[in-house]
Amino acid sequence: MHRVVVTGMGGISALGSDWPTIQANFQAGHNAVCTMREWDKYTELNTRLAAPIKTFTAPSHWTRKQLRSMGRVSQLAVHAAEIALEDAGLLGNIDIADGRMGVACGSSIGSTPDVCAFADMLLNGVTDRLNANSYVRMMPHTTAANVGIFFNLKGRIIPTSSACTSGSQGIGYAFEAIRYGRQAMMLAGGAEELCPSEASVFDALYATSQKNETPELTPRPYDRMRDGLVIGEGGGMLVLESLEHAQARGARIHAEIVGFGSNSDGTHITRPEPATMRIAMEMALADAGLPPSAIGYVNGHGTATEQGDIAETQATHGVFGSRMTISSQKSYLGHTLGACGALESWFSIEMLNSDWYAPTLNLVEVDPLCGELDYLTGNGRVASHEYAMSNNFAFGGVNTSLIFRRWP
CATH class of the missing domain: 3.40.47.10 (Thiolase/Chalcone synthase)
Structure with missing residues (x-):
């Protein structure tokens, strides 16, 4: 069995996309929760709270062809993967495209605007919102597939669409793939785009916070006065390698995954x-x-x-x-x-x-x-x-x- 190390890390969140910025927000006690007044039109939705990424746009060097197959959730995953590969010193390295690197990545669902386009077809019989990439943006493994295609990876693809464990299963299954010698390197993680439909899921379970006028006071994990969760969005990816592969190329090692x-x-x-x-x-x-x-x-x-x-x-x-x-x-x-x-x-x-x-x-x-x-x-x-x-x-x-x- 091979030891598995983390050589690259990247993410995008509502509090930033680099650790110094995120840590500074943690230390200052800032949360990213805000009141979503645009959700007022959903009159039966109780919560108006979310933690959106307000400034994200696709990087300017991404091509129109690359973007066609990516909804927001895939864009967040690919962007996080790009940061992680750069951190690992592997961005643009041809060695990752020879089958040595695979992808284990997931999300709760694909991009919901494309789900809505198919719903429009089923409900109203119209297909004007559908195109050749609609399903690709909607499909459960859209993040894993788009990460693999964007970076021309030819290793195994492991989709982990398991809601709140999508990202951690992605990392765990990537760890096992390397540990047992099936891959030398893996991109692993998960992503989610914000959608009021996801808030509605928890709203129906009476599990959302309704501190709509005091977003800075919620959520309150483990607190006696908590009143529910708040939905956010983001993407995170790690570059995992076998220890011998990382050492052979002189990679910086952030940590080891041991269990x-x-x-x-x-x-x-x-x-x-x-x-x-x-x-x-x-x-x-x-x-x-x-x-x-x-x-x-x-x-x-x-x-x-x-x-x-x-x-x-x-x-x-x-x-x-x-x-x-x-x-x-x-x-x-x-x-x-x-x-x-x-x-x-x-x-x-x-x-x-x-x-x-x-x-x-x-x-x-x-x-x-x-x-x-x-x-x-x-x-x-x-x-x-x-x-x-x-x-x-x-x-x-x-x-x-x-x-x-x-x-x-």
Whole structure:
């Protein structure tokens, strides 16, 4: 088996597309949530909150031909991949186009404007909004396919369309592909574009925040006074390589991936199950050959929903006890769905390497039903750890856990 390292990282979020900018926002306690007055027309939608990327446009060097097949979600994924490849020193390198590099990437759904175009055909019998690329922009594996085609990659494509675990499954499955010698390099992550339809999904479950006039006060993961999640958008991608491949080309190494666990609850489509969440974390620890005491920090899923917060923290306490430090970056960026696992993996590595860990914003009083843990609040924390865990949990009872090791 091969050791797997991270040699490139890239992302785009509502708080920026580089770590110094994002870290500065974390340290200043700024969140990206705003009131979406354009959603007022959806009169039965309760929430008006989201964390959009307000300034993103496709880079000017992208061609019209390249853009034809990409909706916004694919553009976010490709842009994050481009940043990650440049960070890894591989952008424009012909070696990535010989089959050595593959893609593992996903999103909750393709671009919804194209979904609407097909709906218009079914409902009204008109096809004037459809063209040869409509399905390509809509299809569940649009992010993975577009990343592969944009960079002329000929390795395996692993689509991970699993809602909130799309990004973390992408990284985990890419890790396994390299570990078992099937690929030397992988681009791995996920993306999501903002759409009120996704807010409506959670609205129907009474799971969205309705602090519509005070967006800076929400979401509130793990807090007794939380009132639900906020939808965001973004994209995150990592470049993974076998250690020997990275060392042979003299690559800078950000971190090592040492463990991955993934399973399913097998009980309920939307109600999380603490027992199987715990097993996913234990699987990651076993995969890494580590005891629970080795982990210094857990990057929690932290959606700010009652069932989710309680289940994941009880599971985390069951593995680590009350000593474990935990926080959630969804308090700043909202829930970026298919992107969250990739963005939070990126943040976990950056925090490992900077010896500073971001607190959970708006966490004032921990819900007494949550598991007893060391909830990170206030100004964050300066600490040095060798290992960090990043966890994500999705509809369908999908659980993922990744463990990153700080590179010496």
